[in-house]
Amino acid sequence: MARRSDHTREELWWLAIDASRKIVEKEGLRGLRARQIARDIGYTIGTLYNLFEDLDDLIMHMNGETLDQLMEVVSKVELTQNPTMDLERLVHCYLSFTHENPKLWNAIFEHKLPEDRPVPEWFSEKVSRLLAIIESTLAPILSDRSETEIHQHARVLWMSLFGMTVLEGSGRLQDGETAFTLAKTLIKTYVDGLKSGQDMSAGSEL
């Protein structure tokens, strides 16, 4: 507790986030305690609560950092304007990330804010930026559709993929199945469906 003035506020903030990530990486979200974080960074709990409103606020920021890291790897994926290929590349990248960071990734879905407390706007924006990449891959085949519709298709795809990763994570896949092979079938069929729907809506304009 002697290093009280060794760090700036920003440095302290990052020390706390990094310490939290290390705890969650080892023990999952359930192992995260303010007392332990404070001990790990060598400051008091009081210092921690000067930086964050409460433990929920700290967890939201830790999860935001996980989203930022995913965004960083995902935005390096080279896109080709071929929706099936692009979605497969994105999913491959997403699955690699969640396989490498399973407990940090789970923390995003395990953590629930109290019912009366809305998700902060800055957090929703990080999620939206990730989904916007899926939307952009669908754009070439959905040029006629409204933004709302493209947004909904991106969300349906994302939630479907999420289902596969959850079931893979809890050991429910069959022999020979992986989240990636299942995702490939989903993507291929879904994109075929969007294209065929697009053909129909184009047809109705004639």
Place this chain on the structure above:
Amino acid sequence: MARRSDHTREELWWLAIDASRKIVEKEGLRGLRARQIARDIGYTIGTLYNLFEDLDDLIMHMNGETLDQLMEVVSKVELTQNPTMDLERLVHCYLSFTHENPKLWNAIFEHKLPEDRPVPEWFSEKVSRLLAIIESTLAPILSDRSETEIHQHARVLWMSLFGMTVLEGSGRLQDGETAFTLAKTLIKTYVDGLKSGQDMSAGSEL
């Protein structure tokens, strides 16, 4: 503990399963303790372990009963040979069931057998019978495909729907979204995709 000989083995088995379900309905799987089940049915833990190998075995049978109850309601759904309509009806029935029995349904996915212990065949068969209903709805548009392929599409659809229910259950849907509206978009697009794929494979035979 005085009723030691009041029940047949089969009656005891059902008493234990029903008591377990009641505990899980209230407290979730984490609240389930052999001691509590024994107390609730008025027998000793010894009696319980005469009926079930261990708590894992009891939980598998309790979960099997949940699958049987879902099968019972799902098999009453009137099917029409129109895949989109049939899948929507099945999903509606499935979502009603999971909304009414959230903790019993979660127990199926929360419970993990030890790694060296395979899922018993009788349990996998119950899951297969449920998936076979999805497969049968796809059959009219997948007459040319192999059983393996139909099976895979049914599993992809099922896992996708599962993703939506998980995210709905943890409060991650946006305003105006429900697992059912998302599922309808998935089903419509996926069935369109299967039909368009079928057209292509029919074409390649000429």
